[in-house]
Amino acid sequence: MTTTDAPQAAPPPTASRRIGDAVFAGLARGSGLLILVILAGVAAFLVIQAWPSLSANTANFLTSTEWEANVREAPAFGVAALAFGTLLAAAVALLLATPVAVGIALFIVYYAPRRLASVLGYLVDLLAAIPSVVYGLWGIGFLAPRLVPVFGGLTEHLGWIPLFSGPASTSGRTILTASIVLAVMILPIITAMSRDVFKQVPQGHREAALAMGATRWEMIRLAVLPFGRSGVVGGAMLGLGRALGETMAVAMILSPSLVISFDLLQSGNQTIAAHIALQYPEATGYGVSALIAAGLVLFAITLAVNMGARYIVARGSKEA
Amino acid sequence: MAKRIDVSGLHVYYGDFLAVEDVSMTIEPRSVTAFIGSSGCGKSTFLRTLNRMHEVTPGAYARGKVLLDDLDVYGPDVDPVLVRSEVGMVFQRANPFPTMSIYDNVIAGARLNNKRMSRSRADDLVEESLRGANLWEEVKDRLHKPGSGLSGGQQQRLCIARATAVRPSVLLMDEPCSALDPISTLAIEDLIHQLKEDYTIVIVTHNMQQAARVSDRTAFFNLAGPGKPGRLIEMGETNQMFTRPEKKETENYITGRFG
Known part of the structure; x- marks a missing residue:
């Protein structure tokens, strides 16, 4: 030009x-x-x-929970249970990961000695490099059995909260286990985004807080968190995008059934991505086409989440 | 409320580097003391030791004695957080918290010490502090709008209101007018005149006329040489410093003949 x-x-x-x-x-x-x-x-x-x-399709695609697609005539399938499971697993993962990620980022930027901070930052980045099939193995082979007694305790003491109602799964292969694994997987991206934005807090704002007698935590609350909010939200949304689309780990951990249930501790629920991966090899008749329709829904959800993240990050950087 | 500051034998370091050497001085309560000197002579660095903000920079520390009335600022059991709520600070660049309203900016520091402040007490404190900073009339109709929407001079007065709302006994000002136009500068200088009724004020300035206008006493800092630490050359009544300085260095600086 x-x-x-x-x-x-x-x-x-x-x-x-x-x-x-x-x-x-x-x-x-x-x-x-x-x-x-x-x-x-x-x-x-x-x-x-x-x-x-x-x-x-003879059923309502968006509201039905059944999946009778592997037929040559009159398939009846709907994406409701799958979309619900996808959103539930991703949302729980986000709730678990975001506070931890913000804590790690704050520790790296404002508390840790410089050498420890760089090592820690490197280790967190390394989490992102682990293949998801390894996370799946870890989830099903290590985490799930160890969570069974925890789940039992949760239903016993917190069973009155609908999320934790029993009976708890005896295999540990529940939506909560999947969410915990997803949380570990999205931790690096949220930490990295938060760390970068916390580092950019102007010195003037931090010193303003300290100079009026703020402790370090009060300085973080007054100057760092408000400034960094948009970056944290943006990182969380990117993490959510990854959690929504994650296939392998979830497919390995969940023992699927197509229900809409908020019970985090019972077997049940399934995500779109894992459903496609598990069903595709056996799909016949309308099956493949129906799975692709489910994929279209996942595509739309992920696109919407990512655009939302962009919007929030862009709006935040304009304010600052 | 205002307190006397007594500094004796203070050395200020950045890591291994000695930035300011062996400063002793007394800063009188209810008066304005100006620090003048060329850039890099350590006057801002020294100022920041008076409320222990210097040590916020990684590796930075100070050796020596600073007394705030009878509080040993660098005493072994003294919490820097406590020192900073006694010794407020206003910075070169106005730095209101960008996400907070004018009201929340003023009350932010006071809320730290008194979390359960009643609504009416908070309202009173905000009005009193903003009036004290000559800003109330300009912002009383938009207290809940963001502080970043104000002009540079208004933002600086907002920062002064925020500092005084904590009820310190000393106010440190690090070149508070260097980013402001002459009208805003005048507003701040008028304000400094009023504030010295209640506070001990220390101001760092590059503007000699400003030092002459606002201060009662003036301290002149200079480098011992290139790469050498800054030192306090001379301190005295502002009138005398600007008319009959004792040291040749001071006279050279004040009359514009450097070195």
């Missing part, structure tokens, strides 16, 4: 330079367009492939 055509005594730019410019501009523009094409292509693929089953 160079327009240096004013007549000058100096020699004109060499031709090779211009070609390089044009090639680079073309590559950059092409890459930018490619992302739009891919996104539109995925959306179009999902809609086209989902359409046969959606038009033949």
Whole structure:
């Protein structure tokens, strides 16, 4: 995009330079367009492939909880239970992860000695590099059995809270176990975003708080948290996006059944992503098309969450 | 309410680097003391030792004695948080909390010490502090709007109101007018004149006319040489400092002949 055509005594730019410019501009523009094409292509693929089953569906796709799609005629399936399970698992994971992530970020930025802080930051980033199938193994092989007595205790003492009503699962393979594993998986991204924004709190704001007799915690409450709120929310939303789409770990941990239930400690519930992964190999008839329709819903939810995150982060940075 | 500050043999360090060397001085209550000197001579650094804000910088510390009436500021059992609620500070750049309203900014410090302040007491304190900072008439109709919406001079007076709402006995001001226009500067200087009725005021300034206008006593700091620590060269009545300084260095600085 160079327009240096004013007549000058100096020699004109060499031709090779211009070609390089044009090639680079073309590559950059092409890459930018490619992302739009891919996104539109995925959306179009999902809609086209989902359409046969959606038009033949005899149940209400959005409100039904049954899944009788592996037939050649009159399939009856709905995404309600799956969407509910997806949102529940992700929401619980977010509730568990966000306070811990904010705590880690505050510790790294404002409490830890410099050397410990860098080691800790590196370790948290390392959590993000662990493959999700390993998290799945950890969840089913280590975490689930150890959580069984905890769940028993929860139903016994806090059973009056609907979330914790019994009887608790004896396998530990519940939506809460899945949420805990998801929470560990989304911890790094929320921590990283929070840490970055906490580091950017202007020194003037922090000193203003300290200079009027604030303790370190009061300084954090007065100056750091209000400033960092939008970054934390943005990080949480990105984490939520990951939790919504996570497949492998959830598929391994949950013992699925298609119900809508707030009981975190009982077997039941299933997420869209795990459902697709488990059902796809056995799908016949309208089955594949129906799974793609479920995928379309997941795509829409994730897109909405990510756009929400962008909006919140952008609005926050304008205020600051 | 105002208290006397007695400094003796204070050395100020950033890690291994000695920034200010062996300062002893007395700062009188209910008066304005100005610190003048070229950039980097350590006057702001020294100011920040008076409320233990200096040590907020990693690796920074001070050795020596600072007495606030009979409170040993650097005593082994003294909580810096307590010192800072006794010795308030106003910074070079106005720094109201951006997410808080004008009202919440003023009350923020006072709430730290008194969490269960009643609504009416809080209202009274906000009005009193804003009146004390000559800002009440300008903001009384928009107390619950963000403080960041005010002009630079108003924001600085808001910061002064916020500092006085904690009821300190000393107010430290680190070049409070250097980012302000002349009208706003005048407003702050008028305010300093009023505040010295109740507070001990210490102000760092690069503006010699300002030092001459607002202060009762003036302290001149200078570097012993390039890379050497800053020292207190001379301190005395402002009138005398600006007309008949005792030291040649002071005279050179005041008349604009540096070095």
